Amino acid sequence: MHGRLKVKTTAVQEEEKRIKRQKKLKLFQGALAAAFKKIHSKEYDPEGLYITQEILAANSDYYTIWNYRKNAFLHFKNTKTSDELLKCFQDELSFLQNCLKNNPKSYSCWNQRCFVLLTMSDPDWKKELQLCDLFLQFDDRNFHCWDYRRFVVQHSAVLPGEEIQFTHKLIENNFSNYSSWHYRSKLLPIECPDASDKNRIGEKMLLEELELVQNAFFTDPNDQSAWFYHRWLLGRGETKQSLLSLHVSLLDNKLTCTLRKPASIKDCSRLNVYINDNPHVVVWKGCNQGKYQHVWQSDLPKKDLFSGENKIKVEFGSSELMVEMTGQDEAISCIQTNTETFRQSSSDAKLSVLTEELKSCEELNDLEPGNKWVMLTLVLLMRAIDPTHYSSQVHDTLHELCTVDGMRQCYYQDLMSKFVIEDHIAAVDLHQRCIDLHGKALTRVCRFEFFSTITSLNLSHNQLHSLNSPFKLLHCLQKLDVSENEIVEISGLKDLTKLVLLNLDSNKISSLKTLEPVTTCAALQKISVKSNRIPLEDIDSLLQILPNVEIVYE
Template identity: 30%
Template sequence: MHGISRKSATPVDDKKSVLTAAVLRSLQSQLLYNHHNNIYTKEALDSNAELVKKNPDFMTAWNYRKLAFQYNLDTVNADLNHIIDEELKVVEEVLNINPKSYGAWYHRKWVLSKGNTSTKHELELLNLLLSQKEGARNFHAWNYRRFIAGFKNISDEKELQFTTDMINHDFSNYSAWHNRSVLLSRLLKKKVKGYFPKEKFLSEEFDFVRSAVFTDPNDQCGWFYHLWLLDQTIKVHTNVNMMPLLTSLIWMTEMIDKEIYHYRTLLSPVVTKSEKDERSRGLFLSKTNALWLAEADNMINLAAIKKEEEAKCKIAMLTLARLLMAYDAMISTNTPAILKKVLKLYSQLMKLDPPHYQYYKDEHSLVLLKQITSSNESLLKYCSEHKDSGSLWLRLNSLSLSRIGCFERLLWVQNLDLSHNQLHSIEGLEALHLLTCLNLSHNKLGSFTVLDPLRLLKSLRLLDISYNEIGAHIVDTRRYLCLSPLSHTLVYDKDFEDFATDDAKVVNFWEAYSIFRGLKIMQLDIMGNIAVDERFMLFLVKLLPGLQWLDGKKLN
């Protein structure tokens, strides 16, 4: 974790662990004895203190200290401040050993809530912990600082300045960035002077976070904060008077325009004429919509030369792809040049970042479909007549798609060919209510569960799901998205039980039953899947009385 590799235990370490375990067992036995017998003497508390130092995550030990605290306060009539100071001292010793102990931090909050109003020492302790390299990102300490700030009514502006100092000291501080977003959310919500209207302040925040990502483009802290900032720009408020809304929309588009420019600057090693032409086309299209880009003439300029290695910054490329798609959605033009650029970015990311290949592949597929469906002209290129029936088919086969989308542009489709792709899901396909013929062969569909959208396609008559991976995976993690027939909430439990009475083994096909039972399929191709055998074929014939063709063979 955090770049520290785990080392194999040596014989000396093993011997030390055995001795530590023996001591722990002895201390735990003593704790349980004292706990069960309500013994809260000084000796018992000292023994407990040794236990929480060695095992600070043993919550029973901390709960025992709470009981002892209350007992000594109510019975012994001890001084409250003295008891609190002693407890805080024990917790501080534990935190010096393990500064990320949940139990220790929770117990410290509980102790302070009992009446100690002095928090000067608490802030000194936090400053000490957060000033250390290992503790600067300790989210427990940051959470406790928020607790102390609220407890003592420390202003959000003062705390915001503290996060600024911490970030300036080290840009790679996730907790400081997160705390900054928490504080700013409150300041913006309260419309505190200097933070409202938010346009000017958020513009300054973009400049602040940009200095972080440009200093170290491969560090993700600033990028996450940048995404949060973008989210704030689109939270506009509706009003009867539309002028404030329109002003916010124009400003929002302007900000995204600026961000595209800055991250293209970060990524672009050279400025080419084609890119200049692309940008001019984008500005021309933007100018046709005065609502969005009244002041965007000089907002997006091409970049100066950057270091070659920065052109391979993965998170910068991902952010740029998202920004370009947001920009394209705002100007509502489906600009081919923008979509082409985004497809190129996702293709590069698939090569640069193999562990997240599937995510980039899915996003690439969605952008490709948006490009295909961007206009009637481009969509017609993928339409053709069936050679036998003469019906019009939309053929999106052999495009290496792993995910499908843009269904709002495909509601008219009756015949769809998605074969020879890499689909592992057909989520959203249920929107195509007119669909009568569907080819999903030669994909990567792993179970009947992923076919759940088919249940709503009541017009479906021809279905080809041959040569997929149905039944190939021993554990299907998606099956829990489909209700089991054993669930008492299913309305078709009794029907399925009646259906399976003559063959006890048929109960293994309940997923297929839930998918196909309401369909009126006349032609089905299902060969090439591991789950398919002769018994399953007989099951389908019984389940689908209107079935006339099965795997290319006419049924009697």
């Protein structure tokens, strides 16, 4: 047994590690106590820098300690010579570089480096760019470093064209470099802006970028970075704000305007009201609690209305709607919808460019069948080019996507529902006040702003799970049929003040609490809840809460 090396047991090793950790902790706590003593006494000296440096070397994300060092450097600006101050800043930059080597994604370190450079009299921005290059070689997706690089470029004389070349080099090395694609999307509109929209790029550069991104997704069709950039290139046209509908009710003395995009009360100052050709100042109120809303209402002044004919016009920018009332109590005016109503929000790219992209994606789909990114891009391109012509192909592709990418099945179903509703809106006259969307396999309801003046809505025999959308936008709604769905909650029906009839038959409502929103519908006369899962005692409670409402439950 003599001369044989004694092997330490696991328990002994763990005990030694524990003792070492205790010693380190004791030293760290002692340094913290000394640092906070200097912080409270506002004592800024070399000893304070040394103590805090030891702390930050162990934990570089201690923001309070970095703040002490910031205050120390600001103090040194008034107490040290320029050479001494320069030496302090250079030492700090060197220390920060060491900290970043250990923790390259430390918010505090990058923030401190920004502070030092902004506080120095003559920082070396070129050297900082080289530092960014170095860190991006190790991790080209380090968004902290990308943010810092943008900061450096902003404060130096680097031209956008030089940075575009830099991103091109990184993309050629790695097509999956999402950060480079994103940075490129910020630089190109500056370097090559489109004549009609400064946030987009010119057609010549657009074609070059499409060729670059096609090389990327033909090389690796499963990488999402290039597909996201491709979608940005094709762009989304900005929906212009305009009036959608005007509703006048003399019974309520209400004037209601519905806008294409949500607007604030400040935006409503652009809504100009004319009653019998005379301008009139009104006070607008939203129908919900949000700051930005589609529907805005105001009271109608009886003193300005004639006993016979009345003409009421509302202007908003270049759009206007008008109603002429000849004795009736209610009148509406809506825009005329068509196939172009939603295409304008699909893409800014020219039709010829979209068609070429569609051909390229179809070719790639043949080479890589079942690729979700290719298939989804095909759907969006077909919708942008001609929704009517490609309607069946869009439906089939989305149906296939539900199988190919089952984890996102609900997303594709919701997208299909959105397309179905948009196509229905494009095909009907919005002056019709009864909308029938039954049996459309809808999993969600959207575009309520286009239905704000309807009185009857049929959503039966669909696949809706909840009614949590803002039905309150339907301020004229009197009859709602959502039977034969899979609804488990109806929170969106709250405060439908004109709702008279509600059909909730054959859903999955299971408690009185779920039905609470209907108690806020002041005009409700009849509600049907047959073939649900509501206990009889909850039905009895509902009968007591709504004694004047006919409740059909069996």
